[in-house]
Amino acid sequence: MSAQTLSRSLVENLAELRTILQGCDDFKYRPFTTATDIEGYLIYSHFLVDSQFISQTILPNLFNLQLPSSSELWPKTISRQLPFLPESSYTHWEDILLQLLDGNSLILLEGLGEAFVAETAEIEARPIAKPETEPIIRGPSEAFAEKLSPNLAIIRSRLKNPQLKINQILLGQESHTTVALLYLNGVIQSEVLAEVRRRLNTIHLDNVQDSGFLIEFLSEDTLSPFPLVQSTERSDKAVAALIEGRAVILVEGSPFAILLPTIFWHYFQASDDYFQNYLIASFIRPLRYLAYLFAVSLPSLYVVVTVFHPQLLPLRFLLSLTAARERVPISTFFEILGMLFVLDIFHEASLRLPQIIGPSIGIVGALIMGEAAVTAGIVSPLVVIIVALTAVTTFSIPSEDLRGTARMFSYFLVLLSSFLGLYGFLLGALTILLHLSSLESVGVPYLSPVSSFHWKEWTDVFIRAPWSNLRKKTKRLPSEQIPSGRKK
């Protein structure tokens, strides 16, 4: 870009713009002459704009524009005669280009060193739909869409509070994506807010297409398999997070909001818990924890008990187990590892397949392949049961991020258990626990408030207490208590 600001010459400005937008055939340069014979140009990308608005409103008004002889009075006259234009005008090419690429139309006039921008953006967007990754039985079914403004509108309409602050920044050196940081002033801890802001400002990416691009930068520990940032497509969940004192980050073009800070227990809280009787929710939530434990440890415990410590089994159970395994030619380790691998392949395949075929793949995998494998004597029926149970328990975890962790750790524990038996299993479990205890999300310990023994804050951890007793505020550690290695 040769010049930083606009010149008063229309020809020069046009030449500059054509140079910048060389090869961009979607940009139209529409000349016009005002009623007072001043030449001008309306420039826009015809894919991004509302062409009806341009032809029926903007152009007729530009043709009828009455400008005084002194060009210094033009800005005021223009804003009076063209009420659909925003008050501000632009002089820097950088700002002008961002507006143009956003779908707005640029108005350039001969003899004026400023450009006016008409808001004409009209991009076809997906309407607000039901959440696909977090479905619930009872409660609002309003998911975020890709466009940022409707997403922000949903949150504003759900949280009518002037303390709800929305800060917008541009991220991506090339993509120039708008990112909105939302928080409830007075509720969010100032240290948390400062930390989130600091991390957002450290992001240097060329391209930001989804909120997922930012997760690595917002996470404390990028090597940890545990998700330190929560994603949601549910608007009610985002609003609840704001009220709990968490920050919400929305990205233009992404239907997933990021919630910060995140603790381990957040992943076991489903939206249903708050829309149904607290007793039922309190009964179901421990089941989810149990399901997670099963999902992580069931295959490895099977290996431990059958290969290393069959003494743990009652005699009669051992006899039926032995009878079931008699024909299997491969070792228990490879049997369970193979079945887990097949399960994950089926899971992956059913995700990528069209929705009509997806479920049938699951049925083929579960029924036909399992039955065929048992009949062929490749695997024992109990392993099929164990793996099926692992799959079922995995899917009862509400968060997809944590589901992935469970699958990964089940492999990890199977490997260790096959190597060292119960010692290996305990060693692996201890390693996972140690790692979990060392994690933080924006300074909030990942296992808080359980690890800090703040009993009164356990009301929404293992159970869902009635609303009158519910205390939900994720608190950051005082900065002097944050382990120095984790400070950023």
Added chain:
Amino acid sequence: MLPLRIQTASFLLLTLLCLIILPGCWSAHEFNNEFILLAESIDTVGDQISVTSQLLSTEQSNGSGNSKSQNSTQAQPQAQFFLITGKGKSIAEAVSDYRSKAPRYIYGGHLEVLFISEDAAKAGIMPYLDFFTRHYWSLDSVWLVITHGPARDMLTLNNPMMKYVTIGLEEYVQKGERGIEITTLSDFLLNYHSDSGTQILTSSAIVYPKRSKMNDMEQLKISNTALFCRDRLISFLSPEEGAYYNYFVQDFRNTAFPIQTPPFFPQEKLTVNLNGKSPTIEAIPTEQGLTLSVKDTFDFEVTEDTSFVKADEKYISALEESVNENFSDQLRELIRHTQEEKSDVFNVADRLHTMHSELWNEVKANWPEEYSKLPLQIEINARYRHSRTMTSGQGYKEE
């Protein structure tokens, strides 16, 4: 940032290295590559020890001649058990001998019962038990059973009702009609290392059918009658003595004893059911010196039709007196037997040591001799109780 700091990672690595000396994948065995050891018997043959193992394997049944199996694409694996015997000069040699004969690894974690023959037990069982206590698998809960006659016969018991002897024995014990608790390896070792070192183990015998008919089968009879001093079998109690010994040391719920009836009752023998606490036995100082005192207070009911027991104090007193006498005689017989064998199976010494330490110091040097000479004083207080004997109230019929 690394998820594990260098110090933590080094610690974990060191732990892993240390764990190599522990059981790991190098010592693991798959189910289908092993036989399951269920029961073992120890006999002495000349100067050699013979160890027989009852092993279980799940083999594929061929299903020949079975139309159902022929139609089926997959034959069902069936549990099969067989015996394998090893001989040697020591238990380790004998075990090594039979292990070398077995084509698969023998998994011993579910060894449930160890039969030791009478001959082997008389020579001392500690060398055998020592081998089992040091076993790779934890075998503390293995039952110890001393057999009348060869121990190996117990593993070949021909009884279709008992699938194999281990589970048959377990079911027999669980049924609990005789209230028998079989001594385990850890129980034995606990008593072996205690002061008195004498105890009574379970003995077993096979009752063979008198006539070989299709329906007759061999029966396993077990009772707590093998009297031990340290690790040697001294003698066997009689079955009645065994029953009274159980009554002494175990919970005697549902314990029934036949007793001689007083002359005015129509039956010769009545069976009484007891209810109450176990009797106490202790050595107490009296005017005649140390005396063995047995005290027992219990309620009893008669299991047969009791319409003849009229609600008359005379009848009831006579019945109670008869039970008292019978019990005193039986307990006296049992205790006399143990005194003759100089075997303090009731651990009287322990209680004397606790309650009268000065007296214990006087007798402890020669306790077995002292025990055998102690005068016996038995005090039984049996009370007849029968809920159906009513004198008033709803359901009472006047005769």
